[in-house]
Amino acid sequence: MSREYIRLEHISKKYKTEPVLKNIDARLHEGEILGFLGPSGAGKTTTIKIITGQLKQTSGEAYILGINSRDIDETIYEQIGIVTDNSGIYEYLTVYKNLEHFAKILRVKKDRIDEVLRQVGLYEQKNKPAGKLSKGQTQRLVLARAVLxxxxxxxxxxxxxxxxxSTAIEIHKMLLELKRQGMAIFLTTHNMEEATKMCDHVALLNEGVIVEYGTPKDICLKHNKIKKYAVRLHDGTEHLLEQNEENIGRIHNWMTENQVETLHSCEPTLESVFLNVTGRELS
Ligand SMILES: Nc1ncnc2c1ncn2[C@@H]1O[C@H](COP(=O)(O)OP(=O)(O)OP(=O)(O)O)[C@@H](O)[C@H]1O
Structure with a gap:
């Protein structure tokens, strides 16, 4: 049984009187990726801040690596990495010097810098000033710093x-490799494809409430009540048909007349589940 690294129990948060998280429960284990998926303002960043002790919850308990988030101090940063935005990168320092600076603070041996640069595919750029990196390269540097x-x-x-x-795919590969090495990853995203591909479990968050929690596959299967078929005919027309007797008959007729070019069953996606449950788009 893998070790539990994060536990959220009935977390609620109000900013003044405004509730932004309501009774949030979640778990994250060693070597797993948990996705918090929701539109802007759903409460994803607030959740990260509570777990990492940057913000106090109004009620409920959060534990990280067995420590109550109310009791954590800066020593926790020796065991966790946080990537929120690009801040914290010194643009006038080279890629290497940036990491050297953080290696000193984090008491990491210098050998580790080249290792991480190779891992994130930035070794060739090690002597470039960070301010001259592309957006994707900057994100790799931020990631390198977080896992140093x-x-x-x-x-x-x-x-x-x-x-x-293509850069997003490269970042995904890196994250899957880190997961394989046992790192637990707490990911927030608007991107349901990213969540479906990367996450062992997802929490669909809407206005501070988890409306669905589970594996992406289980959530989609649970909502697979109305089955649909997408049919493309040789005449170029496309038809999205609910599974019922009449439509099965239509499809059958097209098939016997050899009119069908492609035929797929359409499973729900996390995006369509979210829309179904909340009436809102994810992004
Ligand atoms: N310091 C604050 N004071 C008051 N309200 C805040 C504060 N920080 C966040 N909020 C509000 O709390 C809600 C949740 O914000 P949060 O940043 O957690 O959302 P999010 O899901 O991370 O959004 P995004 O995807 O845009 O980053 C929003 O309505 C936001 O306006």
């Missing part, structure tokens, strides 16, 4: 937001 001290838990707030698809 081999943390047990990594928090990523929208890690691929604004990146082109």
């Amino acid at each position: 001290h081999s943390p047990r838990v990594l928090f990523l707030d929208e890690p691929t937001s604004g990146l082109d698809p």
